[in-house]
Amino acid sequence: MNVFSKATARLMGATALLALSSLSATAQTYPNKAITLVVPFAAGGPTDLVARLLGATMTRSLGQPVVVENRAGAGGTVATNYIAKAAPDGYTFLIHHNGMATAPSLYRKLPFNPLTDFEYVSQVIDVPMTLIGRKDLPPNDFKELVAYLRANGNKINLAHAGLGAVSHLCSVLFRQAIGVELTTIPFSGTGPAMNALLGGQVDLMCDQTTGTTPQIKAGNVKLYGVTTSARLKTMPEAPTLAEQGLTGFQMVVWHGVYAPKGTPKVALDRFGAALTAALKDPSVVTKLNELGSVIPPDDKLTPAGLQTWLQQETQRYAPVIKAAGQFAD
Numbered sequence: 188m189n190v191f192s193k194a195t196a197r198l199m200g201a202t203a204l205l206a207l208s209s210l211s212a213t214a215q216t217y218p219n220k221a222i223t224l225v226v227p228f229a230a231g232g233p234t235d236l237v238a239r240l241l242g243a244t245m246t247r248s249l250g251q252p253v254v255v256e257n258r259a260g261a262g263g264t265v266a267t268n269y270i271a272k273a274a275p276d277g278y279t280f281l282i283h284h285n286g287m288a289t290a291p292s293l294y295r296k297l298p299f300n301p302l303t304d305f306e307y308v309s310q311v312i313d314v315p316m317t318l319i320g321r322k323d324l325p326p327n328d329f330k331e332l333v334a335y336l337r338a339n340g341n342k343i344n345l346a347h348a349g350l351g352a353v354s355h356l357c358s359v360l361f362r363q364a365i366g367v368e369l370t371t372i373p374f375s376g377t378g379p380a381m382n383a384l385l386g387g388q389v390d391l392m393c394d395q396t397t398g399t400t401p402q403i404k405a406g407n408v409k410l411y412g413v414t415t416s417a418r419l420k421t422m423p424e425a426p427t428l429a430e431q432g433l434t435g436f437q438m439v440v441w442h443g444v445y446a447p448k449g450t451p452k453v454a455l456d457r458f459g460a461a462l463t464a465a466l467k468d469p470s471v472v473t474k475l476n477e478l479g480s481v482i483p484p485d486d487k488l489t490p491a492g493l494q495t496w497l498q499q500e501t502q503r504y505a506p507v508i509k510a511a512g513q514f515a516d
C-alpha cells in the first residue's frame with residue numbers, strides 16, 4: 188500500500204466512523220436542530236394556521252424549533268414535489284390536505300407519486316368548508332346567490348388557491364352542481380384570497396372554517412352555507428348547502444403529515460409522537476374546535492391511518508375529477 192492509498196484508507200475509515208456516529212446521534216439525540224414543516228400554500232391561510240399552531244406546541248415538546256416554511260405554487264404540488272426530492276434526514280416534513288389525493292387525477296404529468304414517494308406520519312385534522320361572499324355582494328342567502336349567479340355568472344369572480352387546492356375543487360363541484368360558469372382567480376393560498384375578498388377585489392370563495400370562521404363571526408363576509416351533512420356546532424345558525432338543495436355536495440378537508448421517502452424511523456416516530464401529543468393538547472384542541480374542526484380518532488393518527496386513507500381518497504376522487512373535466516399538464 189503506497190502513502191496515497193494508506194491515507195485514502197484512513198480517510199475512508201474516518202468517514203465510515205463519522206457516518207456511524209451521526210447515525211447513532213440521530214437515534215440518541217434527534218432532533219438536534221430546527222425542523223422545517225413545509226406548508227404548500229401562502230402564509231395566513233387555513234393550512235398555515237394549523238401548521239403554526241401545531242409547530243409552536245411541538246417546538247416545546249421536541250426541544251427544537253419547528254419552523255413553518257411556506258412554499259406555495261400550483262395548488263400545493265410545488266411543495267409536495269419539493270418534499271418528494273428533499274433529503275430524508277428527519278428535518279423536513281410536509282403538511283397537506285385532500286390535494287395529495289386529487290393531484291394525480293388533476294395533473295397529467297405529476298413529477299411525484301403521492302402513494303409511493305413519501306413516508307406517512309399521521310392524519311391531523313378534519314375541517315368543514317364554507318361558501319362565502321364579499322360583504323356587499325347583493326344576494327343574502329344561498330337561494331338568492333344561485334339566482335344571482337345564473338343572471339350574472341361571467342361577471343362574478345371566484346377566488347381559489349390553484350388547481351389542487353380544496354378551494355378550487357369546491358368551486359368546480361359547486362359550479363358543476365348549479366350549472367354556471369364563473370370567472371375563477373387563482374391565488375397562492377386562501378389567506379391572500381381572503382384579503383382580496385375583504386378588499387372587494389373578488390366576489391366569492393369556498394374555504395375551510397379554520398380560515399373563514401373569524402371573518403364570518405365578525406360579519407366581514409357573507410356566509411351562504413357549510414359543506415358538511417349536518418350543521419356545525421360552532422355556527423348552528425348557518426344552513427348546510429345540502430339542506431338548501433345542493434345535494435351530493437359534501438366536503439370535509441382532511442390533512443396529513445408526510446416526510447421524504449427514506450426518512451429514518453426514529454425521526455418519523457419522534458416527530459409523529461410530538462404531533463399526536465400536540466393534537467391532544469387541550470389548548471390546541473379548544474382552538475381548533477372553536478374554528479369548526481375536529482381531531483380524527485386515534486387509529487387515524489398513525490402512519491397506516493394516513494396511508495390507507497390516502498389510498499382510499501385517491502380512488503374516490505379519480506372519477507369525480509374525471510367527470511368534472513379539470514386537468515392541467
Ligand code: ASP
Binds near residue numbers: 347355
Ligand atoms: N385553503 C386552501 C386550499 O384551498 C389552502 C390554504 O390553506 O391557503 O386548499
